[in-house]
Amino acid sequence: MRNEFSLIEYYFQQHQRTRDDVLIGIGDDGAVTRVQPQHDLVTVTDTMVAGVHFDDTTPARAIGHKAVAVNLSDLAAMGAEPCWISLALTLPEADEQWLQEFSAGLHEICQYYGCSLIGGDTTRGPLTVTITAQGQVPEGQALTRKGAMPGDWLYVSGPLGDAGLALDITQQRYPEAGPHLQKLIERLHYPSPRVALGQSLRGVANACIDVSDGLLADLGHILTSSQVGAEIELDKLPLSLAMTETLSQQQAYAKALTAGDDYELCFTVAEHHRGKLETLTAHLKNKPVCIGRIKKSQQATVSFKLEGEDYPLTLEQPGFNHFLDDAGATS
Ligand SMILES: [Mg+2]
Known part of the structure; x- marks a missing residue:
C-alpha cells in the first residue's frame, strides 16, 4: 500500500506550481496559507461519486477538471478569487494511467485560474473525489443568495x-x-x-x-x-x-x-x-x-x-x- 500511495503523491506533487501565499503546502500535517489583510475567507466543498456524478465512459482528465470546476463555480457565485484547493481521493486501485490523466486535468484548471493544490488524503474504496476550495473576497463583499429586491x-x-x-x-x-x-x-x-x-x-x-x-x-x-x-x-x-x-x-x-x-x-x-x-x-x-x-x-x-x-x-x-x-x- 505504501508504494501505491507514494505513487499517488508523486502525481499530485509533480508540475505543482505553488502560490506565494502558501507558506507550507503538501507534505506536512497541514497546509499553512496567508490570507490577505482586509479579506474574508470563503470555503466550499463538493463531492463527485462514480456511478452518480459520472460514469465509466467519463475520461479521467474530465473528472479531474470537473471536480475542481464545480468548486470554483461555487467560489465565483460568492464573488471570491479562487486560491487553494485540497483533495480527498478514494480509489479502488492505483491505476497509473488513470492517475496521470486525472492529475493532468486537475492541474490544468488549477494553473489556469492560479489556484494551488495544498494538501489532501488518499484512501482505498469506490471511486470518489472530494475537493475543498478556498478563496478570498474583500471584507464584507461576498455575494449571497439573499439580497434580491423586487424590481431587480x-x-x-x-x-x-x-x-x-x-x-x-x-x-x-x-x-x-x-x-x-x-x-x-x-x-x-x-x-x-x-x-x-x-x-x-x-x-x-x-x-x-x-x-x-x-x-x-x-x-x-x-x-x-x-x-x-x-x-x-x-x-x-x-x-x-x-x-x-x-x-x-x-x-x-x-x-x-x-x-x-x-x-x-x-x-x-x-x-x-x-x-x-x-x-x-x-x-x-x-x-x-x-x-x-x-x-x-x-x-x-x-x-x-x-x-x-x-x-x-x-x-x-x-x-x-x-x-x-x-x-x-x-x-
Ligand atoms: Mg452552488
Whole structure:
C-alpha cells in the first residue's frame, strides 16, 4: 500500500506550481496559507461519486477538471478569487494511467485560474473525489443568495441546458444531434466556472448563485432566501445553436429551465447598476443575458412570459409538469 500511495503523491506533487501565499503546502500535517489583510475567507466543498456524478465512459482528465470546476463555480457565485484547493481521493486501485490523466486535468484548471493544490488524503474504496476550495473576497463583499429586491433585473451568464442535452444524447435520446455532440460533451465534461464574472459582480449584483441543479431549482434558492418572486421571459433564455438545432422550441425552454450541470451564474442587478454591469462585462466573450425581473411576492414563485404575453405557467400548477412531459424533459 505504501508504494501505491507514494505513487499517488508523486502525481499530485509533480508540475505543482505553488502560490506565494502558501507558506507550507503538501507534505506536512497541514497546509499553512496567508490570507490577505482586509479579506474574508470563503470555503466550499463538493463531492463527485462514480456511478452518480459520472460514469465509466467519463475520461479521467474530465473528472479531474470537473471536480475542481464545480468548486470554483461555487467560489465565483460568492464573488471570491479562487486560491487553494485540497483533495480527498478514494480509489479502488492505483491505476497509473488513470492517475496521470486525472492529475493532468486537475492541474490544468488549477494553473489556469492560479489556484494551488495544498494538501489532501488518499484512501482505498469506490471511486470518489472530494475537493475543498478556498478563496478570498474583500471584507464584507461576498455575494449571497439573499439580497434580491423586487424590481431587480434577472441575469444568467451564458447558454443553459447544454450539459443536460449532452447527457440525453449519450443516452441515445436525440441521435439527430450528432453534428453538435462534441461541443455538447465538452460543455458537460469541461465546464468553465465564471470566475472573472463572479468577481466583477461584487458591489453590482444583489444576489448570485451558480446553476448546478437547473435554473428553476437554483433561482428558487435565491427567491426563497430573498423572499421574492420572479418573472422569466422564455424567449430571452440564452440557447446554444446545438440546442435550437436539436430540440423544438418548447423542448429547448424546458431543458434550459430544468437541466443541471451548466455552471453558469444566475444573479440579480438593481436598475441603477445596469450600466455598471454593462461596462464591467463589455470585454467578456459571453456577456450576461437579462432573462426577466424580480417581483414582489410572499412565496418564491416564478411566472413566465412568451413574446411579451403572459404564459400561464407557474411552478405550483400541474400544467408545469405537462409542459415538461410534452417537452420530453421528465421521465
Ligand atoms: Mg452552488
